[in-house]
Amino acid sequence: MFYSRASIHTPFSFKERFFSIDFTLLFSVLILGVISIFAQFSSSGGNFDYFAKSHAIRFGVFFIFFILISFINIRFWNDYSLLIYASLVILLILTKFFGVQSQGSRRWLNLFVFNLQPSEIMKIGIILFLSNYYHKISTNDVNKLKYLLFPLFAMTIPFLLVVTQPDLGTAILIFFSGAIITWLAGVRWKIFAYLTGLLIILAPIAISFLKPYQKSRILTFLNPDADPLGAGYQIIQSKIAVGSGGLTGKGFLNGSQAYLNYLPEKHTDFIFTLFSEEFGFMGSALIILLYAIIIYRITRIGMLTRSIFAKLYCFGFASAFFVFVAVNMAMVLGLLPIVGAPLPILSYGGSSMLAIMLGLGIAMSCNIYKNTTI
């Protein structure tokens, strides 16, 4: 107690703060980032100018951004979480009306310098906001109806805004990120069970609202061979690519499935497939190991940090990060339907990269300010 009290009032020196950086986490992210540049280089057929160049620039910029954010006091994120959440909701509403239309959906907001996808940032925003919310309320209130409805409401608003863009994958991930926090905060098993039950009952109704392409994706997932040249094509070709990679892979820039255009969306959702084809089981296992290290380090920060907000945030972010990775991998390996979820860091995409780096930065700041109480 004494130590904490003292540390609240003791301003860190820059040197102290710098050496409180979790270097294992930092280097894991850096290694993954370098790998991602090579993967993007391969995804554009061995051409640096296409995806690899802008991906490298983005990674470079956002990696610095990640380090800078790390030095912002954790209290700042706690204080402004509601504001951040509210701003993101407003951005989502703006996207609804002024968003850039592409391939039948409105997901991007033209900010002149670049196109921002607010739904990606919302994945982090909801974690921040709910961590702050559960930090404030008492343990006894967590399971009270009033305190249950509010987080549900906070999750449902962005969910509805994103699902109608339409972007089912991101909407589910946002909802999931929020749900993890409520779970960690101690909401009863029963309530999750009831909600799941309700979801199963409502599922057929929800499915009737789905777009035809979304329906066909779900049906395709259940039986990809039914229509191998149509909707099942992506899953089948992805499995062929991964499977033909074997133990050691076909070699860098030699992934014939990717190179000959059999692989769809190979620079975004299917980047893991491409990597897996070229580097085989060994390469894929290395990627999984790096992700595991990142998730473990964030979880470890959560355990070391003192404040409930920081704990909830780190555990929540680690779990969300895990879900992003797992959903993407399960998807390209044919274990889940194709819903359109990027793989953190590896996939091409500015907003996704920004969101992940922002999330990592806040987690890192939890480490630097781990003794700060809020």
Place this chain on the structure above:
Amino acid sequence: MLSFNSSNIVSKTRTIGRRMFLVSSFKAIVVVGILGRLAALQINQFQKYSGLSDKNRFRETQIAPPRGIIQDYFGKEIASNEKIYQLHITPEDVPNIDTLFFKLKNIINLTEEKVFLLKRRMAKQKRWDTLIIADNLTWSEFSRVNLFLHELSGLRPVVSIARVYSDNASAHVVGYVSEVTPRDLKNKTYLQDLRIKEVAVGKTGLESLYDQQMFGTPGYLRFEVNAYGKKIKQVSTNNGEKGKTYRTTLDQDIQVHAADLIKDVSGAVCVMDIYNGDIVSMVSSPAFNPNAFVHGIDEQNWKDLISHRDKPLLNKAISGLYPPGSTIKTLTALCALENDVFTTKLNVECTGYIELYGERFHCWKKEGHGMVNMRKGIKHSCDVYFYEVARRLGIDRLAVTAKKFGLGEKVLKGFAEEKAGVVPGTKWKLNQLGKNWYLGETLHSGIGQGYFLTTPLQLCLMTAQIANGGYKLNPRIVINDDEDKNPLLDFFKFRNENPNDSASIDDQLKRFNLEPLFRNQENINFIKESMFAASNEPGGTSYGSRHNDKKFIFAGKTGSSQIKRFTQEQREAEVKQSDIDYLERDHAWFVAFAPYQDPKYAISVLVEHGGSGSSAAAPIAKQVIQKVIERDEVRKAFISQLGEEV
């Protein structure tokens, strides 16, 4: 902000910690699951997915191998391959297809109709797939295209190979090749996994019989293709295997000569080596141009061919069925002698006809031949004499002899178009027509009319087997290197080298494991002698066509097969064959062997609706025989050069 008491923080921390532990355990399970899935795909099922990936990646284009060549006896190419000039187009590379066709029309012969068909075909295929615009350009067209090539982007002049036939004489026996039809795909299983569009397959004759062997093994070009099927790069090539070359027993010189002799009539000529059964010549008339089929025959040409009165596409030598007429008398006589029904000395009086149960059977000579013995009967081809022979012999004994000499069954193995013909008998009639045999029909059969049906090649074989002294031949048209040795040749060689061997012929034959077609060879010799008389003694049926040069002297038998029996009125009015409708005139036959002193070849000539054998068929035979005997020296010289045995 420090409004919460520390117990609240502690309990919250505990809850969060507990729940995080559960979440982490769940994560570990999921990671194991994903790793397991990866291992399953990449390690366990690697073979399966690797195969699927290669299947995605590679496409093979087959290359047609050069077709095997058909040669004559001397190695001269009857059917070979020639360079052809083609024009290919890749629609993807053409800026404006209409402009291109417009320009092309000024350079090569390209009809509006053809352009329409090409465009329709182009619409059906991928834009980068090649299409053949012109299959067989002349050299001048080809060079003009090359001259203007810079204005015709997307167009590619290609030198390819295609079948070419040296002349029309062997068109029937060699056959022709043409485009693959659905029926070919059904019948020829080796074509089913073939993926070459512009390939020609044998339709008739040797081209059809040895199609698979002559086709060879297709090669391939293996390409890497992208997901849209576009070729990225060539990975490997295999030129396949050239088709097998076949040397035939035919002599192209004789083929051309014989075809020229019968070009104005409808008929066939067959020539056979009487010792080894080699078919030296086999022509049918009218001939057709087999080259017309190679690049797809045009409609008018095809219509003309199939509606022609004389059926040019039919190989009359093996597919034409005709009653043998008087040529069968050699067998009738032989059969009678072998069965001891008749002796050579026995006389029959010919008064121009005989009567049987009130029905008159006429001799071709109205006034009759007077007293006729067997030699005279064959020489003059007296019908009444052979009515009597047949009457005493009965049809079934005649049928046995006829079958022994190769009638009623296919001569060559494998020719789809060959017909077996008919050797009638009492059982045959009961089975086929469900009726009993009448004695009158025996009389007709004895002179080769009625139900008897033979091909020219069968009669040639029959004659050859009489000429060689009564030994069974296995005729062949293709020289097969790995063919079993012919014991008959060994036998003849032995006889030549040991003319004074004390053993009887039967013992000698037994030694070579051969079965003779005779009971007594004297009977065969008697028939040969009688045929000599028919050709070389005054009054003989083919005396007018005899050769005076000893080298060419032949012994033959004329024949005419009736299409329609003369009525009594016609007979009394002495109507000539030339006076009746062409299609009702008799077919003219002539069979012979030569040279008489030392027989080497047997020949059969058929002239459809030619009237009588002596006037229509024998003169043709005379000239063919001369050519064949002249060519015999070349043939012998060629054999000794090859070191082959006679």
